[in-house]
Structures are given as structure tokens and as C-alpha cells.
Amino acid sequence: MTADFDGLSDPKAMRALAHPARLQILNRLGVEESATATEVAEIAGITPSAASYHLRMLAKYGFVEDAPPRGDGRERLWRAVGKPLSVGLLPEDQPEVRDAKVALMAAFRREANREADRALAEVERESEEWRDATVFNRTRVKATAHELIRLHEAIQELVEPYAIRNREKTGVPDGARVAEVQVNLFPVVTRPVPGLPTEDHGLAQHGAGAAEAEQVTGGERSPSRE
Numbered sequence: 001m002t003a004d005f006d007g008l009s010d011p012k013a014m015r016a017l018a019h020p021a022r023l024q025i026l027n028r029l030g031v032e033e034s035a036t037a038t039e040v041a042e043i044a045g046i047t048p049s050a051a052s053y054h055l056r057m058l059a060k061y062g063f064v065e066d067a068p069p070r071g072d073g074r075e076r077l078w079r080a081v082g083k084p085l086s087v088g089l090l091p092e093d094q095p096e097v098r099d100a101k102v103a104l105m106a107a108f109r110r111e112a113n114r115e116a117d118r119a120l121a122e123v124e125r126e127s128e129e130w131r132d133a134t135v136f137n138r139t140r141v142k143a144t145a146h147e148l149i150r151l152h153e154a155i156q157e158l159v160e161p162y163a164i165r166n167r168e169k170t171g172v173p174d175g176a177r178v179a180e181v182q183v184n185l186f187p188v189v190t191r192p193v194p195g196l197p198t199e200d201h202g203l204a205q206h207g208a209g210a211a212e213a214e215q216v217t218g219g220e221r222s223p224s225r226e
Helices: 011-017 020-031 037-044 048-060 095-125 128-133 145-162 164-170 199-217
Strands: 064-066 078-080
Touching (some): 011 048, 145 164
């Protein structure tokens, strides 16, 4: 969910999208051409009736729409509208809009982190080829705000030809599978310094622990093992 979706400024729409199940449903529809409520329910871990409700809410705010029928046409199919998503803070944002944007960006980040965690948990089961292609990398840079913007534009230019919505048009090579590129560019915020614990604090903790041990053993201490 990157690039621009014209008009992610409606607080109600952003709050509707920030629901974890709806993000999973939208991600599923972003990969497949279309799906039923039952099919997306399996991905989101919810009932088909709950999935139908979430799909209707996504449709209400323009994120999904009805897809052409398949087979006998008895099942209702849904698809993503085809516009990638992005949200950013603007100086003129009203407080309600700003709060909704921050909540949605946090939801995006949580979902992205869960996706990366799943990949990391399964990386040893991948083939050598896919293990070599899997990268979790952090690089600290020194850059101006303008340079960071240019860096993002350059990365997007490299990634865009591989985006699913574009790859389907140009042809998908044999052996290709759905993969994810996560890009985070931000100024590092100084961490608060908690300071070192004092010796007295450590002794106080030790004393409290000893008192608790005496209470548990009825005042009789067991031999220590060092």
C-alpha cells in the first residue's frame, strides 16, 4: 500500500480502513484479481458474515468494488479498486484528520511488521534461492530532507515495474511469487536516556527479593547454588 490514493483525508474512511481485518482483506484483494467473502474470511481468520460486513464497509469508502461474476454467478465477488494507498501528514490538517492519519499509519506499520515477522519465522524452510533473496536490512544515512525525498523517489522508480498491478500487464516470468518490499525513510529521533541504575536501587531490589524469599520459605533459606 504505497503511492497515492487521491483523497485519503476523510477521517471516517481512514478509521474504517485501520481495522486489522480490513487491511488483511485489502491486501488479499491486492494480490488476487477477485475473491468472495468466504475466501477473504479464511485469510483474515473471521467468519464469512463478518467478512461480508467488512467488505461492505470498504466498498462504502471506495476501497473495493464488485467484480465480474465467475462460473454460475451465484457468488458475489469483490476486487480492490486498483488505486495504491498512501497517507501523509500535511500542515493544514485539522486535528481530527491528523489523528486519523496517525492511527492509519500505525495500523499500516503493525501489518507490515507482522508480514515481516511471518517471513522471518519461515525463512529456514525456504529454498536456498529464496533464502538468498530474502533481506532484512537497516542502514543509517546522513541526508537532508530533500535528499531523503529524492532517495524515496529513486527507490520507488526501481520498485514500480515489479508491483503486482504493473507486472500482470508486462508478463510474469516462471518461478515468480508474491514478495514484499518495505521501505521506511525517516529522521532518527533521539532516544531518551534512562541513565544507569544507582547502587542503592540495586540493593533495595535485592533486599525486597530476599524478604519475599523468606516469606515463601517461612523464614528458612535454602542453600544457594552458584
